[in-house]
Amino acid sequence: MKKTLLALLFFCYLLPAFSHGDDEGFSEAKQEKIKVNKVAIKALNVETATINEIEVDEKVRTTGQIEEIPTNHFDVNTPVQGRVSSILIKLGDIVRGGQGLAVIESTEIAKLQADIDQLKAELELAQSNYDREKVLFEKSISPKKDFQAAKTLLSSQEAKLNAAQTNLQILTQQSADVNSGTFTVKAQKSGTIVENKITVGQIVGSNQLLFHGIDLSTVWASADIYERDLGKVMLGQNVYVTLDGIPDKIFEGKLTYIGSVINEATRTLPVKATLTNKEDLLKPGAFLQLIIHTGQKKKSIVIPKTSLIERDKEGTEGKHDHLVYIKTGDKYIPRKIQVESHDSDSVEVLSGLAAGDVVVINGAYQLQYGESKDSHDGEHGHGHEHEKQNNGIPIWAVIGIGIFGLLIGILIGKRRGQKTL
Secondary structure, three states: OHHHHHHHHHHHHHHHHHOOOOOHHHHHHOOOOEEOOHHHHHHHOOEEEEOOEEEEEEEEEEEEEEEOOHHHEEEEEOOOOEEEEEEOOOOOOEEOOOOEEEEEEOHHHHHHHHHHHHHHHHHHHHHHHHHHHHHHHHOOOOOHHHHHHHHHHHHHHHHHHHHHHHHHHHHHOOOOOOOOOEEEEEOOOOEEEEEEOOOOOOEEOOOOEEEEEEOOOEEEEEEEEEHHHHHHOOOOOEEEEEEOOEEEEEEEEEEEEEOOOOEOOOOEEEEEEEEEOOOOOOOOOOEEEEEEEEEEEEEEEEEEHHHOEEEEOOOOOOOEEEEEEEEEOOEEEEEEEEEOOOOOOEEEEEEOOOOOOEEEEEOHHHHHOOOOOOOOOOOOOOHHHHHHHOOOOOHHHHHHHHHHHHHHHHHHHHHHHHHHO
């Protein structure tokens, strides 16, 4: 009985060997050498080409981050002391120049309004006196000096009223027709509100900061280039930018700034490119890859985009390893390469390939997931080859046989026990 149980336990220990299941080794087999016969090659539509160096535009590559442009910052202050009556926007809102942001109640504004009302009444009286003296002067009833005095007073009252209205307009940034001592604080330019310094009911002082905003419709791609590349760059060159968080989208701009002082420690020089941010995807602080098109030429390897296989990098989101298949004899070997950011039908290879390599240019994905008819020298096969190796016994059948063997062992053990008795 004990021997039977020990045999059964040993059988269960060996049980995983009967089936690959989701064996990691098998899943990785597709990334190892593949030997495919001519019939399978034709069925998978695999095409290859010998690659060579060609003349391409030379580029300067570097890394950096998105920065806001300092002149695009703006503050919104209150011109006079008052109480915040209401706030018309929320943090993060995009506002337009001239848009109302908050309503302020102010005794100073109320006093100015009262002064203007008084000046309007005095101007009306001066106008009436002028009109009367003019008629009397024209009829030779009143002396000229009285008419001149009435005219001077009218002009003086008009000047005082205009000055008061202009003062109110400057303070409130709007017309002088302000009601009940309240006025609306407005944005001086368009942008995103990134700071709100006030709450409803708060007393604010003259020239106190209420809001801070940034116009992010244009931003800087800021980076450093090495001293050795200084002779290759100049203002106005085309720049292409990709973000680490959005690797498949390319942003275009122009080189607008090249620094004047080289960092002695790193032997680098700062550069900046201006980018249009229509979709509001370029966030200050975001890491970026920057490519400057120098207009000069160099020799490089270029392959069709169809050659690339993208495989997600482990532990990353949105980043890929790039693979191609190299043909060596009758085998196809995957090779990891580095490529330039691309959005066209061809891709410049930065490392991993050499002139003379035979690369799969069509059918790479089909080859990766296709069938291997012959596999030798201990290499993993694919498709039917794997099925042949696993055609022995299904896992459910193996488990059933094990249970059946256990029952037989128990019965034999019982009979032996009875005979002994």
